[in-house]
Every structure is written in structure tokens, then in C-alpha cells.
Amino acid sequence: MKLQVALDVVDLPAALRLAHQVAEHVDILELGTPLVKSVGIGAVSAIKAAHPDKLVFADLKTADAGELEAAMAFEAGADLVTVMGAADDDTVRGAVAAGRKYGKEVVADMITVVEDRVARIREVAKLGVAFVEIHAGLDEQARPGYTIDTLLEDGRQAGVPFSIAGGIKTDTIAAVRDAGATVAVAGGAIYNAPNPTTAAQQLKKHAA
Numbered sequence: 645m646k647l648q649v650a651l652d653v654v655d656l657p658a659a660l661r662l663a664h665q666v667a668e669h670v671d672i673l674e675l676g677t678p679l680v681k682s683v684g685i686g687a688v689s690a691i692k693a694a695h696p697d698k699l700v701f702a703d704l705k706t707a708d709a710g711e712l713e714a715a716m717a718f719e720a721g722a723d724l725v726t727v728m729g730a731a732d733d734d735t736v737r738g739a740v741a742a743g744r745k746y747g748k749e750v751v752a753d754m755i756t757v758v759e760d761r762v763a764r765i766r767e768v769a770k771l772g773v774a775f776v777e778i779h780a781g782l783d784e785q786a787r788p789g790y791t792i793d794t795l796l797e798d799g800r801q802a803g804v805p806f807s808i809a810g811g812i813k814t815d816t817i818a819a820v821r822d823a824g825a826t827v828a829v830a831g832g833a834i835y836n837a838p839n840p841t842t843a844a845q846q847l848k849k850h851a852a
């Protein structure tokens with residue numbers, strides 16, 4: 645299972661600093677949606693230039709104009725880009741078409757899809773995405789009683805390649821691996837840690 649760090653900071657120097665602190669222990673560097681909105685698509689190029697040996701993931705969460713937005717990310721140097729799993733099928737198909745053109749991959753982010761999530765995961769998988777990200781966003785995580793258990797259960801049931809995002813920590817990452825995830829995404833557990841390097845190292849260790 646790969647470890648993906650979500651660089652959910654809002655300025656480029658902070659993103660470059662965090663990437664530098666954790667790169668040794670992670671497989672994928674994710675430009676978080678707030679970072680891309682704040683800095684612009686050029687942030688993707690800057691992270692890729694600093695870490696050409698890492699996979700760079702642009703979390704655009706595209707909801708429309710899939711081909712155009714995915715192409716923007718790939719032109720900037722992204723290896724992977726997200727499209728919303730809740731978007732129109734043609735938006736997903738458009739992003740996938742851009743992926744084929746650039747030889748890069750598209751991930752369907754299932755954030756906000758809660759009802760019949762397994763059915764929608766199977767549908768978008770057939771549209772040609774590399775994998776689906778089964779994801780509880782920061783607002784859903786803030787609700788009382790939140791756990792990642794339903795994300796893991798849906799991953800087990802879906803029968804297609806998936807990643808998990810939703811507040812993964814050192815005490816939950818082994819369950820993510822055991823559920824069969826291809827990638828575990830960790831944001832807050834790393835960027836909020838007193839020592840992000842140690843936090844990433846510990847997550848990698850617990851995921852092994």
C-alpha cells in the first residue's frame with residue numbers, strides 16, 4: 645500500500661517545506677484542493693520540480709469540464725488528478741480522455757457520495773479511472789461519532805482498486821491496509837503533527 649500525504653496548506657513555501665520534511669517517507673505528494681485554489685495550478689509544477697522522483701497528485705476535485713481541468717493538471721506536471729465521483733459521467737469520461745492523452749491517471753473522489761456509494765464506485769470504475777478515493781471530507785470528519793469504518797467496508801465490498809481518505813492516523817492505517825486499499829491518504833495526521841517527518845515515518849511503519 646502506498647502512502648499519500650495531503651499537503652493541505654495554503655501557501656507555496658509552506659507546501660514546499662512540508663513536502664521536503666516528509667518526501668522520504670511517502671510515495672505520493674498531494675496538492676490539496678485549498679492549496680491549488682490559493683496558489684494556482686503552478687503549485688503543481690513547483691512541487692514536481694522539487695520532487696521529480698515522487699508521484700504528484702493534483703486534488704482538483706473537478707465537478708465539470710473534466711477534460712479541460714485534468715489537462716491543466718497534467719500540463720503542469722501532475723501524475724494523477726481527481727475528478728468528483730459525483731460528477732456527470734461525461735465529466736469523468738473527459739478527465740479519463742485527458743489522462744489517456746498525457747499518459748497519466750485519473751482518480752474519482754467519492755467525497756459526498758454516501759447513499760449507494762458502492763454502486764457509484766463500480767460505475768465510475770467502469771468509466772476508466774485508475775482507482776476511486778473513498779473519502780470522508782474534513783466537514784464530515786468533524787461530526788460527532790465519525791469513524792472510517794464505513795469507508796473501509798465500502799472498499800471491501802466494491803471489488804475495484806481504491807484509496808481511503810478521511811482522517812487516517814497511526815492507529816487506523818493498518819486497518820486501511822487490511823481492507824485492501826491501494827493508497828492511504830493522510831493530511832492532518834502529518835501537517836498537524838509536532839514533527840511531520842516523524843509522523844510520516846510512523847504512518848509508513850504502521851502501514852507496512
Ligand SMILES: O=C([C@H](O)CO)[C@H](O)[C@H](O)COP(=O)(O)O
Pocket residue numbers: 650651652676677678703780781782809810811812829830831832833
Ligand atoms: O481531500 C481532502 C480534504 O477534502 C481537504 O482538501 C484531504 O486532503 C483528505 O481528506 C486527507 O486529509 P485528512 O482527512 O486530514 O487525512
